[in-house]
Amino acid sequence: MTPIIDLRDIYKIYYMGENEVRAADGVSLKIYKGEFVAIVGQSGSGKSTLMNIIGCLDVPTMGEYYLNGEDVSELDDDEQAYIRNKTLGFIFQQYNLIAKLNVLENVELSLLYAGLSKNKRTELAKHALERVGLSDKLKNYPNQLSGGQQQRVSIARALAGNPSIILADEPTGALDSKTSREVLDFLKKLNDEGNTIVLITHDQSIAAEAKRVVRIRDGKIIYDGDAASAFEKR
């Protein structure tokens, strides 16, 4: 079986004057369809860097990246945009909703760039919002929602185009424990339905529920295995 995500010896190096910062320092990682992977590590260890490369938002300095068997490190801007649109759904810590668009319009955005018709967009967006339980807030603007609700909108947005991979960079970072729980349960539900989930988190109790945990330190993978042994080691 080919992995859905296949990172081969990935480097991301930032040059700060004399110093170089190796945000990814020879990372190789395979993730298969249907996995639920939690990436953990200290602040500055290179988790987001890895996630951005996985999400085609950033390009590695060196190394190869195969997504669904296709080498994406060679693709140009617009081809990467196409892949983000079709294959990837992002959930960010800061929600990243567009303030002047209402909830429905925000969720429709990726469908808009996919070139779907107005009716189709509305239908899919409404369905996604229904799944996250926000059917009654379609016309609200982001600043009229609570943090948890905004995060649910961004989840709906990530879902709307039915991507095979959901990437979440500290999705619960700004939420209280109860709302974090809801978000996590939702991600688990999506995973049960067959989506591949990659989640960055600082929260041990959340990472503990993932099927697989990858720990990063100084741009290197120092642990890759099941959740149970990930935390007893510490």
Add this chain to the structure above:
Amino acid sequence: MGFYQAFKLALKSLAGNKMRAFLTMLGIIIGVAAVIILVSLMQGLTGEVTSIFSDLGTEVLTVTVQSRGATRTVDDKDLYELYEANGEIFSAFSPNVTVSGTVKYANTEYSSTVKGVSEEYMEIEDYELESGRFISYADIEYYQKVCVVGSYLNKEVYNGSAIGKYIKVGGNKLTIVGVLKETDDSSEKSGDDLILLPYSTACKVGKTQISSYSFFVRDTKKITYAEDVIGDYLYGIFKSDDYYMIINMQSLIDQMDEMMNTMTMVLVGIAGISLLVGGIGIMNIMLVSVTERTREIGIRKSLGARRRDIMRQFVIEAGTTSAVGGIIGILLGAAVSILLGNLIGIDATPTLLAVALSAGVSIFIGVLFGYLPASKAAKLNPIDALRYE
């Protein structure tokens, strides 16, 4: 993303910040309005002056002779001879005398124009008679104290029955023998407020001399040839062209048209500079807008927006800004030029061409100056844009 979507988004973003949108558009509004006003007024003015000149007759060559200091001179008889010798070119001829004496009837003074002319003047000016007769050859030959009046005097002073009555010009009693049909609006100081008398009589009454001669040509196409014929004759007499002048209305009109056009171009060019400044204003605000919305651009890119999607959004936004500014400018410009036109008394309604041109130019400027900020936005790296604070 479709064009319509981008357009709607652009309008929304304009409406979201009305004050800034207005200030951004101000340059375009002023530029477009200035172009419309200038073009409309200049065209109105040109039209007005041309029509005044044309009324004076494009078939007429007016000759003035100033023989002081010359060894020889010409008089009305010489020019009559020239006229009769060239019957195939000219169809009418009249010496003109301007009389400045006071016009009086029953102790009331009038400001009517008084002119001494020949019996053929009617043809030159295309006058028609309302009643009575025109000045005759005999009137001129025998210095008859007769005159023909325009419809203003006939109506206002004589209640429509001027024939046989008299009018005093410079203290001389003249008998009215004819009344002209209305050519203008029969009001005071209009073309209908006029008294014509035999030019011979006019010289005596006005204690003056013939001021000019009018030659009426048969064919306007041959007017330059006719001008040459007269010029050759006069040059033959004076051996110099310092003592006479031949005025050809058509060439005057052509010259003036050309001058007005040049002037319009210069003025529009100056007004165009404000359009350029307006465009730079749009570019400036678009650059600010791109910076402000870096994060939004990052979000859109993370969701799959391609370069051209972002590009289109910003170019259309810039185009919409300047188009809306252009429309406001056109309305403002049209209103001001019609108002000013009415004030000066000319028809300064903006032409479709002026409107279409300035609308086109303003959209073009928006797109042109929106291009740079838009491509800056489109080229942003998604992760840098998303991280932007």
